[in-house]
Amino acid sequence: MTGAVADFAERHLASTDVCVALSGGADSLALTAAAVRSGLGVRALIVDHGLQSGSAQVAESAALAATELGADARVLRVEVGRIGGLEAAARTARYRALEDARDGVPVLLGHTLDDQAETVLLGLARGSGARSIAGMQPWTAPLGRPLLTIRRAATRAACADLGLSPHDDPHNADPRFTRVRLRAEVLPLLEEVLHGGVAQALARTAGQLRDVLDVVENVVDQHSAVIAGDTVDCGHLAPLAPAIRSRLLRRWLTRQGATEPTETVVRAVGLLVTGWRGQGPVAIGGDHDHRLEIARRDARLVVERRVR
Structure with missing residues (x-):
């Protein structure tokens, strides 16, 4: 030890x-x-x-x-x-x-x-x-x-x-x-x-997955310019692989004030990019007085604050 x-x-x-x-x-x-x-x-x-x-x-x-x-x-x-x-x-x-x-x-x-x-x-x-x-x-x-x-x-x-x-x-x-x-x-x-070894196998699998995720995060870092601003161009996000796009969105949402955005929220915001059908904004959090929403305006994702 x-x-x-x-x-x-x-x-x-x-x-x-x-x-x-x-x-x-x-x-x-x-x-x-x-x-x-x-x-x-x-x-x-x-x-x-x-x-x-x-x-x-x-x-x-x-x-x-x-x-x-x-x-x-x-x-x-x-x-x-x-x-x-x-x-x-x-x-x-x-x-x-x-x-x-x-x-x-x-x-x-x-x-x-x-x-x-x-x-x-x-x-x-x-x-x-x-x-x-x-x-x-x-x-x-x-x-x-x-x-x-x-x-x-x-x-x-x-x-x-x-x-x-x-x-x-x-x-x-x-x-x-x-x-x-x-x-x-x-x-x-x-x-x-399973005749033993389960805890070790789970920990070993976690380590292998962390190695893979480190590679993915490095790729995400290479595309960080896409989310550098307060708005995001959907045309730049759409062609990216889903794993890269969702991680970029999670980073951007956190920066905009979302508190630990759930998979459901990230997926809904992602559909504003890749499944656009004119749907409404996606709520990502806020405070006692205002609600934060992500909307698609003119092919860009924007943050909107609405009075509750």
Whole structure:
């Protein structure tokens, strides 16, 4: 595991200073230990969501474990909203706190190969598109995931070898959460039916798809001039391959104010280019007072703001 972190640091990091997002669980504890042992200057950031009784004590225990391993530690207390559900709101609060506290230093996350397999399965089940099925990137600055080739069982074994006592978050066993049921029910069944190796195969497939998508994104970059302005010439978009066109549209829509445009929205805007039949504008978001729409005017895509 120390070797995996050292290899990651050599490949992706410009300096030896890092933060580690430490929950107190086995994965992030093992990552903290491996990062220290690999020679990195480690500051553990422990986010206390305040969602469970005793969470402050768990956070302080994690901070103590980090300092005993040779890392600096800081506890970040956050308030979790309810927009988008508890799980999503907690994640939003956590990443915001990490961003505010990292002081320009990369943040290492303890996601493992098992987490990657779960992410790929969720993406497949939800039809979220190729990028979702490609799983988590090992490095998307400032976030790094050095343990994506390491099994969850290995992090527990590492903690046992070091005499560490990881905290088992009750939420990680709560069947109300989709990912928990995937972990506890679906993946074990797939492993049984397919005679093992499923998690590794899913993670391997994700890596292969990321390689393909990197090539596609390079081609998209070569056509970025097509979407450089506030309006887009449909004549320049129409001849492009669908995969290139949809990615260009997604980039342009995001730039115009769309928040994570869905596949349905991108497809509808694409039909303004390649399936023009005089259809009306496509809503892409907005705020409390105005709605943002994409319309086709004189063979160009334009952004229109309408009062709600």
